[in-house]
Amino acid sequence: MEKRAKHPVRTTEKSLKVIAELNRRNGARVTTLANELDMGKSAVHNHLSTLEEHGYVVKDGNTYRLSLRFLDIGGQLRSEMDIYKVAEPQVEALAEESGELVHLVVEENGEGVYLCRAKGDQAVDLDTYVGCRHPMHSSAFGKAILSQLPTERVDEIIDQHGLPRVTSETITDRDALFEALERTRERGFAVDGEERLEGLRCIAAPIRFDSDVIGAISISAPTARIDDDWESNEYVEPLRRATNVIELNKYKI
Structure with a gap:
């Protein structure tokens, strides 16, 4: 049976979904992520910007990718x-x-x-x-x-x-x-x-x-x-x- 948190933090869940989708696609644009995750573009952009600020995402033109911070960890x-x-x-x-x-x-x-x-x-x-x-x-x-x-x-x-x-x-x-x-x-x-x-x-x-x-x-x-x-x-x-x-x-x- 899949383990579930008793009090899940929705914002964290959404950030993790963004990370997982970036990993699956080896990078993606905001629109692609928004469509795939059924989230608004502004919400996706906010998650990406936060992840980028903390070094977990890098931006190449209009494409976001996971950073090597994950490799470091x-x-x-x-x-x-x-x-x-x-x-x-x-x-x-x-x-x-x-x-x-x-x-x-x-x-x-x-x-x-x-x-x-x-x-x-x-x-x-x-x-x-x-x-x-x-x-x-x-x-x-x-x-x-x-x-x-x-x-x-x-x-x-x-x-x-x-x-x-x-x-x-x-x-x-x-x-x-x-x-x-x-x-x-x-x-x-x-x-x-x-x-x-x-x-x-x-x-x-x-x-x-x-x-x-x-x-x-x-x-x-x-x-x-x-x-x-x-x-x-x-x-x-x-x-x-x-x-x-x-x-x-x-x-x-």
């Missing part, structure tokens, strides 16, 4: 996270060892958020970037994290976000997802057999700090380089070693 937030401090070197090392694309992902509000990525010398170039979000049920990293959460929390996430189909292989049934999470717990890693993107397979392992799951690390590669014989996959042991090092290095912070 996000970068600082990430740099202060313990999991990033200890995991980033292992993400880089695992990408170099495997030659593939490696991601570090954490859960926030029931979604997977990419915290960092590294590309090996034969890695595919996916549509992922630091900060982007993805449903948990249709990815190896998501299932790795979900497998370590209490059943009640998994149910909450499903109720909030549903189980939308991403590809023909995506799990869209609640019982089937819980069965997949049980298999993940048994073998210690999660798999994604073209559930997020056709032609791509992934494996992922959860990262735990003090008995709590705080993220996952994943390896992604084309189906031509990762077959569906998961138990004998050559990337499983390097993945396990990387997560083990990350969990041990937590105690150095």
